[in-house]
Amino acid sequence: MKALCWHGKNDVRIDTVPDPIIQDPDDVILKVTSTAICGSDLHLLGGLVPTMQEGDILGHEFMGEVVDLGKNVTKFKKGDRVVVPFTISCGHCSYCESEEYSLCDNSNPEPELGQKNMGHAIAGIFGYSHMTGGYSGGQAEYVRVPYSSVGPVKVPDELGDEKVLFLSDIFPTGYMAAVNADIKKGDVVAVWGCGPVGQFTIKSAWMLGASRVIAIDSVPERLKLAETFGKAETISTTNSQEVYSLLMDMTGGKGPDCCIDAVGAEAHGTGKMEIIKDEVKDIVKLDSDHPYALEQIIKCCKKGGNVSVPGVYVDTVEIPFGAAMNKSLTFRMGQTHVQAYLEPLLNKIKNEEIDPSSIITHRLKLEDAPNAYETFRDKKDGCIKVVMTP
Ligand SMILES: NC(=O)c1ccc[n+]([C@@H]2O[C@H](COP(=O)([O-])OP(=O)(O)OC[C@H]3O[C@@H](n4cnc5c(N)ncnc54)[C@H](O)[C@@H]3O)[C@@H](O)[C@H]2O)c1
Ligand SMILES: [Zn+2]
Ligand SMILES: [Zn+2]
Structure with missing residues (x-):
């Protein structure tokens, strides 16, 4: 065959x-x-x-x-x-x-x-x-x-x-991502990544009672689909500081209740330094997981909020774990x-x-x-x- x-x-x-x-x-x-x-x-x-x-x-x-x-x-x-x-x-x-x-x-x-x-x-x-x-x-x-x-x-x-x-895969994966975010009726849910998994995560967040779903990506047609298929509000990633500022504006400074990483190990860096860091890592073959979405999530998620990670990571991941600990974030993830x-x-x-x-x-x-x-x-x-x- x-x-x-x-x-x-x-x-x-x-x-x-x-x-x-x-x-x-x-x-x-x-x-x-x-x-x-x-x-x-x-x-x-x-x-x-x-x-x-x-x-x-x-x-x-x-x-x-x-x-x-x-x-x-x-x-x-x-x-x-x-x-x-x-x-x-x-x-x-x-x-x-x-x-x-x-x-x-x-x-x-x-x-x-x-x-x-x-x-x-x-x-x-x-x-x-x-x-x-x-x-x-x-x-x-x-x-x-x-x-x-x-x-x-x-x-x-x-x-x-x-x-x-x-x-x-991807419909159950989006659904489990929303379940793992422990969405309560009325929660604001932010989803990083509007690929196929992100799209089903958005749909599932509504099914589980979200009051607002905000989707983040940089690819115009994927953001468009998040708006039409997913009925989400969208943020086009330009740089991580801007995503943070926009999310704070949209949530009265509190941050989303639930943040979902539907990006995984191959997140694009958006700042100039992040892009240079990626190129260096690729050349010297250092840890290959690029946790930019996860980094942003830890910064943006409300204190005591829930982080769900359907995105796949393979290797060691460098994240601001101190911020996650001090903000009392709850993480759930998995295949x-x-x-x-x-x-x-x-x-x-x-x-x-x-x-x-x-x-x-x-x-x-x-x-x-x-x-x-x-x-x-x-x-x-x-x-x-x-x-x-x-
Ligand atoms: N947990 C599971 O069982 C399971 C199952 C299926 C897929 N996955 C994983 O889910 C992830 C998404 O899968 P997919 O099929 O949608 O892949 P995909 O590559 O098509 O989508 C990823 C999206 O993330 C966007 N993105 C990249 N960097 C970003 C950033 N910094 N901020 C915001 N968005 C960013 C990309 O533009 C892209 O649209 C992958 O890591 C995949 O391995 C996990
Ligand atoms: Zn898959
Ligand atoms: Zn078994």
């Missing part, structure tokens, strides 16, 4: 690789019908994530049709259309039992790599390095889905792929526990409370994936979200 494979920093290619086969009795094989590129894939493209190996198949946002089943699978039959959480979870360890699926103790077959890098391994993730299990991803014609009884759901025929595909949110969010789509397909700007073939990665990374041609079909 054809699949998008990682060959090193800024080098992804369509290769011909062996078709996946059933390995465990709870596996299903899907013929992929739609797959998307995520901001998290850009961290792989940029070479930020350790333990990638040449030839790894990428992709953790996908759905497809069941074409083969392990002997224990009763939940699905051949021909079912299934959307798959990007986190792979066993369903019965203590973490899965408390619905913290991305922390599953059993689904990562290479836990020693996670232990070495982070102290403990997290769950397996499709197409996301050997630290998260080395599972082949779904930017491919076919994919093996292990632990198929935990999480993947059958979708009704009347909902097309584009409406449900983002249940695999999304997709399985916990998939069914309730599917119901919101069925009830037409949200149409996730509104954020798609590029529809391409899988063989265009190497160019699509570049277009998405460089935000060329108004690109906000790419969906590919094999």
Whole structure:
């Protein structure tokens, strides 16, 4: 089959690789019908994530049709259309039992790599390095889905792929980001980053009772979408001092109650010094995480406020922790526990409370994936979200 494979920093290619086969009795094989590129894939493209190996198949946002089943699978039959959480979870360890699926103790077959890098391994993730299990991803014609009884759901025929595909990651991720911000009715919520995750975070903040949602980015079409799809007020980042001043003006000097970092490790510095610092760090290969959004959040968040971090960080991050401590900020973060949110969010789509397909700007073939990665990374041609079909 054809699949998008990682060959090193800024080098992804369509290769011909062996078709996946059933390995465990709870596996299903899907013929992929739609797959998307995520901001998290850009961290792989940029070479930020350790333990990638040449030839790894990428992709953790996908759905497809069941074409083969392990002997224990009763939940699905051949021909079912299934959307798959990007986190792979066993369903019965203590973490899965408390619905913290991305922390599953059993689904990562290479836990020693996670232990070495982070102290403990997290769950397996499709197409996301050997630290998260080395599972082949779904930017491919076919994919093996292990632990198929935990999480993947059958979708009704009347909902097309584009409406449900983002249940695999970014809709639950935006929703969990809002849940983690512990939004109380009437809270002012500020969201840094108006990429796909930011867009769903904004929508979810309203669902959880925000009275105002303020979205921050520098890309005009993403800010525009935050206004039209998200009904948010927006701030275009020019420099960090200006973002602080504007947010204080908008909140009577108090700062937002809840601040959400939907940017992650590859935040753009906005001041001249920050840009120079980034260039130096890149040259000498110092810690690669650039926490500019997080830095601003700590400064802008109200005293005693909540900070939620769906944005992915990989390495050591230099942040003003003293300010966070003294301001009594509460932090919550993590890879999304997709399985916990998939069914309730599917119901919101069925009830037409949200149409996730509104954020798609590029529809391409899988063989265009190497160019699509570049277009998405460089935000060329108004690109906000790419969906590919094999
Ligand atoms: N926690 C999870 O499980 C999970 C799941 C999916 C994605 N993510 C992460 O969420 C983040 C966002 O994903 P995405 O797909 O929306 O990516 P994206 O790269 O398309 O979007 C990031 C946005 O942040 C903006 N940005 C950059 N620097 C900024 C700054 N200093 N201030 C404000 N905005 C800034 C960019 O212009 C861009 O629009 C990524 O780090 C991704 O890895 C996490
Ligand atoms: Zn993702
Ligand atoms: Zn588990």
